[in-house]
Every structure is written in C-alpha cells, then in structure tokens.
Amino acid sequence: MKILFVAPRFHTNQVQIIKILLEKKHEVFFHVACIGATEDHSLVKPICYKQSWLSRLIEKKFDKGQSNKRFYFPDISAYWKAMKQLRPQIVVIRDPYKLFSQLAAFFALLIKARIIFYTQEDLLRSRSRKALLKQKLTINFFRAAWITPIKSSNSREEKGWHRYIYHVPLPVNICPEDACRKDIPNEGPKILMIGKYHQERKKHMLFLQALDNLKNRYLFSATIAGECANEEQLTRFMKIKAAAQDFELDDRVELKQNVPFNQMSTLYASHNIFVLPAVNEPYSISVNEAMGYGLPVICTDTCGTKINIYNGDNGFVIKSDSLEELTTSLESLLSNYRKLNQMRIKTLQYAREYLSGDAFYLKFARVTRERFSIIIN
Incomplete structure (x- = not known):
C-alpha cells in the first residue's frame, strides 16, 4: 500500500513508524515544510516543495521572522500535479489546521485517498463544544480518521467521544x-x-x-x-x-x-x-x-x-x-x-x-479496518 505522510518536518518520532511500515512491505513517502539539521533520512527522503509566492507573502506579514513555517504551503498547481502523480492510498497529516495540512487534505480528498489526521492531544481530554464540533466537522468533511498517541487513562470509557478518533502509540526501538x-x-x-x-x-x-x-x-x-x-x-x-x-x-x-x-x-x-x-x-x-x-x-x-x-x-x-x-x-x-x-x-x-512497532501496527491496522474497511497485513 502507498502511504504518504505530510508534516511540518520529518521528526525523529516518525522514524520507527516508517521502519515498521516498510518492514510490512508498504511504500512510504514524506512531504514536509522544512528539513531539520539532525534528521536521519536513511529510511525515507522527505520532499520539501518550493514555497508558494502567496505563502511567502503571508509569512512575511504575519510570521514576524519566526522559523516554524506555520504559514508554509507549496505552489498549489505544482503540488496538485505531484499529488495526482503519486496517488497515495492513505495520507497521514500532522496538525490538520495548518495551511499546508489543509491543502494536502483537500487534494487527498480529490484523488479519493483515505485521510488520517494526527495530533498529540489527550484522546480523553475535555473539549469545549466549539472544539468538539470543529473536530467532528473536519473528520466528517474529509471522511477521515483521527489518531493521537496520548490517552490519559486506560480505564475510562470512551462513550460520548467521536467514534473515529483513535489512540495509536508512537513506536520506538526496543533493545534486546x-x-x-x-x-x-x-x-x-x-x-x-x-x-x-x-x-x-x-x-x-x-x-x-x-x-x-x-x-x-x-x-x-x-x-x-x-x-x-x-x-x-x-x-x-x-x-x-x-x-x-x-x-x-x-x-x-x-x-x-x-x-x-x-x-x-x-x-x-x-x-x-x-x-x-x-x-x-x-x-x-x-x-x-x-x-x-x-x-x-x-x-x-x-x-x-x-x-x-x-x-x-x-x-x-x-x-x-x-x-x-x-x-x-x-x-x-x-x-x-x-x-x-x-x-x-x-x-x-x-x-x-x-511501545513496540508491533503495538503500533496493531492499532494502526485497526484504524484502517474500522474507518475505511481496509485490511492491511
């Protein structure tokens, strides 16, 4: 299966995810807003597309010299062409409300890819009505799943929460x-x-x-x-x-x-x-x-x-x-x-x-099975 990750950068917490997906014979690709100095690209080489002139204009006006690239998005026509050519079956998107994330999600929807949003928030945290509505509307509009590695209690029941929000751990290397x-x-x-x-x-x-x-x-x-x-x-x-x-x-x-x-x-x-x-x-x-x-x-x-x-x-x-x-x-x-x-x-x-790769993959497979009716081995 062809899986694309879209994120601000290729963070080290993604390395073991990529490793286990490659071991399971999936094709993995990574699109980023910037590339960090200490990243390891031995498993996958992230692609940073040329920034849109409109993005640079917004960044100049509102970012005030910051370097977190929160207003980054690539040239729209070039990125649409790249997305059509790649045609991933699953797109995992970090921080869904950033401009780059929204663009990637919209294009993924157009090519009928399955979309998984990823944030680092407590699955069981209290949400305001506004926040919960925003999250539900985003999931429903993009026909997406939503995953997070944080779940504050293993005993509290999840009734009342949106059924398409899942706990999926970030895997790490386990030393013998x-x-x-x-x-x-x-x-x-x-x-x-x-x-x-x-x-x-x-x-x-x-x-x-x-x-x-x-x-x-x-x-x-x-x-x-x-x-x-x-x-x-x-x-x-x-x-x-x-x-x-x-x-x-x-x-x-x-x-x-x-x-x-x-x-x-x-x-x-x-x-x-x-x-x-x-x-x-x-x-x-x-x-x-x-x-x-x-x-x-x-x-x-x-x-x-x-x-x-x-x-x-x-x-x-x-x-x-x-x-x-x-x-x-x-x-x-x-x-x-x-x-x-x-x-x-x-x-x-x-x-x-x-926290092992197997623990991650078991939860990830559950997401694709329950949300998208996709069985992955």
Missing part, C-alpha cells in the same frame, strides 16, 4: 533484553537528559541544580544532549555550560551538541537513568525511546508521555518546576542499585508490550 543488562559503572549510575538548548522550558538549569544537591552524597555522571544549530541555541548552550562550571559539575556533566539520530541508540544504551524535567511538553518521544532501552524515566506532570510512567514501577512523575521532587526522585535511584535494576526490567517489559 541481554543488551539492556547494564552493570552500574564504578563512578555510579549514568544519567541522561535530552532537550533543545534554546528552550528554557526543558529546564536544563533545574536539572543541574538537582545534581548539585546530590553531588556530595552519591556517585554519578550525567550527559545532556541537545540541538545547537543556530545562534540562539549556541547562546543558551554557553549559559548552561557556564552554570555547570559554577556548580562545579563540569567533571561530572558532559554537554553534547547535535547528536545524529543514528548515534542516539548508543547514547541510550550507555546510560542507566533518563530525566526530562521539561514543562508543558506535549509528547516527548525521548521518554519512550529511553524506556525502549530499559532506562527508568523521571518526567513532569505536564509532559504528555507521563501516561507511560507508573511511579516507583518504571520511573517517577514529578511536579513541574519542583527542585525538591526532582532531587528526591533522583536520590531514590542513586541510593538503591537493586531498585534501579528492578525498575529497568519493568521499564523494558512495558516498552515491549505498549
């Missing part, structure tokens, strides 16, 4: 159990944090403060990895580096820049604990990726991926901006290696059952 049996290094557990350096909400400084609170009581080392591809990110990176020196952590904390996606597996595999103290994080794929390597996770209560964390079982969900809770959660792992190993085993078991 033998490869995840890591001994604790002599210098103590290795802690990993990943977050773009220019985003203050990632809370790099809070992480350093927590490490400072623990440095005189426990052995550990830490790695912070993040994108550093422009001046804003470099400026913030230097501030974080200076803070690590001020806390006298520069011999314990390593700062990495622009780690290629194909090297991330080595990074996860070489660490024992994953921490993401970010606030208002819609859905962090790094949390799930870390779980796929058996790393117990500490994340905040405003991180969408918290749905996969069970306190004391495979990690901890802490209050946002709480230095005390972050320090306490880290201490519980640094002070008890037996507990850390038990949580590693449970983390890997959870990831294998709920």
